[in-house]
Amino acid sequence: xxFIDPDTDIGGLLHKFPVTNxxxxxxxxxxxxxxxxxxxxxxxxxxxxxVYKYVRLKWQASNxxxxxxxxxxxxxxxxKNHFASYDAAKASFQTFLRTCLDGFVANERKxxxxxxxxxxxxxxxxxFAAAEDELAAHETASTLTPEExxxxxxxxxxxxxxxxxxxxxxxxxxxxxxxxxxERYDLNDDNVSYASLANEFGLDVSTVNxxxxxxxxxxxxxxxxxxxxxx
Amino acid sequence: MTWLSDDKxxxxxxxxxxxxxxxxELGRGGMGTVYLAEDRELDRHVAIKVLNAADVADGLRExxxxxxxxxxxxxxxxxxxxxxxxxxxxxxxxxxxxFVRGSRLDEYAAQGASLRxxxxxxxxxxxxxxxxxxxxxxxxxxxxxNIMIGSFGEVLVMDWGVAKIRDDxxxxxxxxxxxxxxxxxxxxxxxxxxxxxVDIDExxxxxxxxxxxxxxxxxxxxxxxAKAIYSKAxxxxxxxxxxxxxxxxxxxxxxxxxxxxxxxxxxxxEKAGRWxxxxxxxxxxVLAYLLMRIFLIFTAxx
Numbered sequence: 001x002x003f004i005d006p007d008t009d010i011g012g013l014l015h016k017f018p019v020t021n022x023x024x025x026x027x028x029x030x031x032x033x034x035x036x037x038x039x040x041x042x043x044x045x046x047x048x049x050x051v052y053k054y055v056r057l058k059w060q061a062s063n064x065x066x067x068x069x070x071x072x073x074x075x076x077x078x079x080k081n082h083f084a085s086y087d088a089a090k091a092s093f094q095t096f097l098r099t100c101l102d103g104f105v106a107n108e109r110k111x112x113x114x115x116x117x118x119x120x121x122x123x124x125x126x127x128f129a130a131a132e133d134e135l136a137a138h139e140t141a142s143t144l145t146p147e148e149x150x151x152x153x154x155x156x157x158x159x160x161x162x163x164x165x166x167x168x169x170x171x172x173x174x175x176x177x178x179x180x181x182x183e184r185y186d187l188n189d190d191n192v193s194y195a196s197l198a199n200e201f202g203l204d205v206s207t208v209n210x211x212x213x214x215x216x217x218x219x220x221x222x223x224x225x226x227x228x229x230x231x
Numbered sequence: 232m233t234w235l236s237d238d239k240x241x242x243x244x245x246x247x248x249x250x251x252x253x254x255x256e257l258g259r260g261g262m263g264t265v266y267l268a269e270d271r272e273l274d275r276h277v278a279i280k281v282l283n284a285a286d287v288a289d290g291l292r293e294x295x296x297x298x299x300x301x302x303x304x305x306x307x308x309x310x311x312x313x314x315x316x317x318x319x320x321x322x323x324x325x326x327x328x329x330f331v332r333g334s335r336l337d338e339y340a341a342q343g344a345s346l347r348x349x350x351x352x353x354x355x356x357x358x359x360x361x362x363x364x365x366x367x368x369x370x371x372x373x374x375x376x377n378i379m380i381g382s383f384g385e386v387l388v389m390d391w392g393v394a395k396i397r398d399d400x401x402x403x404x405x406x407x408x409x410x411x412x413x414x415x416x417x418x419x420x421x422x423x424x425x426x427x428x429v430d431i432d433e434x435x436x437x438x439x440x441x442x443x444x445x446x447x448x449x450x451x452x453x454x455x456x457a458k459a460i461y462s463k464a465x466x467x468x469x470x471x472x473x474x475x476x477x478x479x480x481x482x483x484x485x486x487x488x489x490x491x492x493x494x495x496x497x498x499x500x501e502k503a504g505r506w507x508x509x510x511x512x513x514x515x516x517v518l519a520y521l522l523m524r525i526f527l528i529f530t531a532x533x
Contacts, residue, residue: 134234156235159243163233186242187233217271220247 024229025093028083040078043097044124046161046230048074050153051101052131053138058146059105067128073104093230098150158230162223163187166215169222177201181208182215250315251279251327262392263295267330270314277314278331282324292324298392299326301368309359311379311387331389332382337375340447349447350487355386357440357480363388364433364476367397371431373439374419375446397432419443422467433476434469440479441465441472456486459495 027039048070055066077083077100086096144152170179181201184192194212198205235243251268257278258265268279282295299316306312316326334342336356340349356378363370370377370391377390421438423431441464448457460482466472473479482492489509491497497505507514 130234137234137236155244156240159240160233160235163235183233186246187235187239189236189239213269216246217274219243220271223243223247 025083025086025088028081028086036081037078040074040083043083043230044074046157046226047097047154048124048126049131049134049157050150051097052126052128053135053153054098054101054146054150055105056135057149058102059109061105063128063132069105069108070128071126072108073101076104094151094154098147158227159223162219162226165226166219166222169218170215177203178211178215178218181211182219185212186216251277260390260392262291268327270327276330277327278329279325279327284323294392295324295326298394301391301394301396302326302328305363305366305368305391307359307362309355309386309388310363310391311389329387331379331387333380333385335376336378336380336443337446339380340375340450346448346451347487349451350483352380352386353440353444353447354480354483354487356388356443357476357483359386359388360436360440361476361480363394364436369395369397369431369433370436370439371395371424372416372419373436373443374416375443376416378443395431421469423469432469434472434474437464437472437476437479438466438469440476444483454486455501456492456495456497460486460492463494 024039024042052070194208198208254267263280303313314327371393379387419439419442421435441461444461485492
C-alpha cells in the first residue's frame with residue numbers, strides 16, 4: 001500500500017506551493033454564482049466518493065444513511081458557501097473538508113434525525129451503488145486510520161477521474177491507440193508483454209514502447225493538473 | 232468508469248509519483264550512485280546522483296546536499312549544471328544534473344586527439360577551475376576521469392563530491408577531514424593533500440591540473456616549455472606553483488600561440504628556433520626569395 005508522501009520533493013503531487021488562481025477551491029469563493037457552481041461541481045466530482053466511503057467506515061453509517069449524509073453535506077456546503085471559508089495557511093483543503101464533514105455528521109447525529117436530502121443535489125448522478133461495490137472490494141481499508149483511508153480514497157478518485165480525462169483527450173486528439181496500450185499494460189489485470197501488444201495492435205515493439213512512455217507522460221500531467229485543482 | 236484496485240492504484244502511483252524514471256546505472260562511488268534517468272516533466276535525460284542508503288550518518292547526507300549546492304552555485308559552461316535536488320520517497324538524498332553525452336578526458340586522449348586539441352581542452356579545464364576558485368571552491372579531486380568532453384566539444388568538470396569551500400567554518404565537519412583523512416585520488420593529489428593537511432588551498436588544485444596536463448602529454452612529443460608548465464604546476468612546494476589556474480591557463484595560451492611561457496627561460500638558440508617555428512611561412516617566403524635571387528645571379532653570370 002502506498003501514499004504519495006506529502007513531504008517528498010520528488011513525489012511532487014502534494015507540494016506546498018500556493019494554490020493557483022485556476023484552482024476550483026479559489027473559484028469556490030467567487031461572487032459569481034456560475035463560477036461558484038462550476039467550482040463546486042469539480043470539488044463534488046473529486047470528493048463525493050471519499051466522503052461517502054469515509055462516512056460508511058468512520059461513522060459506521062448504513063448505506064442509506066451514508067448516501068443521505070453525503071448529499072446533505074455537499075448541499076449544505078454549497079448553500080452556505082462553506083468552501084469559501086477555507087484558509088490555505090491553516091490546513092490542506094482535504095483536511096478542511098474532512099473536518100467540516102465530521103462536524104456535519106456529528107451535528108446530524110446529535111439532532112437524531114435522518115433527513116432525506118435531495119434539494120440541490122437531485123440533478124447529480126452520484127453512483128452510490130458503484131461506491132458501495134468498491135467499498136466491498138477494498139483490501140486496505142482495515143489497516144488504515146479513517147484519515148488515511150479518506151486520503152487514499154481521494155487519491156483513488158483523482159486517478160479514476162484522470163484515467164477518464166486521459167481517455168477523452170486521446171479520443172479527441174486521434175490517439176486512441178495510446179490510451180488502449182496504456183489501458184492494456186497499466187490498467188488491466190492480465191500481464192501483457194510489449195511483444196504481445198505489438199502483435200495485437202499491429203505495431204513494432206519499439207513503437208509500443210514509445211507510445212506507452214508518451215501515454216504515461218500525458219497521464220501524469222493530467223493527474224497533476226486534476227490534483228492541483230482540488231487540493 | 233474504470234475501477235482501480237489497490238494494486239492498480241499502487242502501480243499508477245509508481246508511474247506518476249516520481250518526476251524521474253530510472254533508465255540505467257551510470258556509475259557507482261563510495262558516497263552515491265549515478266543513474267541515467269528520464270525527466271518525465273521535461274522529457275529529457277538527466278544524470279541523478281543518489282546517496283547509497285537513506286539511513287546514513289548526517290554528515291554524509293549533508294555532504295551530498297553540499298555537493299549539489301556547490302555545483303549549483305558555480306554557474307559556468309565548464310561546470311556540469313545541477314537541475315534539481317531533494318529526497319526520494321524512500322528517504323535517500325539525490326540531485327539531478329545535466330546528462331553529459333561524450334567521453335571522459337582519458338578516453339578522449341586515447342582516441343588520438345591532437346596535441347593542440349588536448350591543450351585547448353586543458354585550457355578550458357583551467358578556466359572552469361579558475362572560476363570555481365574565484366568563488367571560493369577548491370575541487371580537491373581533479374583527474375582525467377572527472378572531466379568530460381561533451382558531444383559538442385565542450386569541457387565539463389564533474390564530481391565535486393569532496394570539494395572544499397574556502398573560509399567556511401562548517402567545512403571541516405561536513406567533509407570530516409579535520410582529522411586529516413586523505414580524500415582525493417593519489418596519483419593526481421598534491422603532496423600536502425596526500426599528507427592529509429587540512430589547510431590546503433587553490434594551489435593544491437593547481438598541482439592536480441599539472442598532473443592532468445602531464446597525463447595528457449604523456450604519449451605526445453612534448454616541447455621543453457610544455458614540460459616546464461606541468462613541472463611548475465606540480466612543484467612540491469605550493470609557493471613555487473602557479474599562483475592561480477588563470478595563470479596556468481595563460482601559459483597554455485602562450486604555448487599554443489608559440490609565445491614564450493612564464494615557466495621556461497629560453498636560451499638564444501631556442502628563442503630563434505621558436506621564432507622560426509612561429510613564423511614558418513615568412514621564413515619559407517624569405518628563403519624562397521633568397522634562393523630565387525641566387526639562382527638569378529647565377530644564371531645571369533653564365
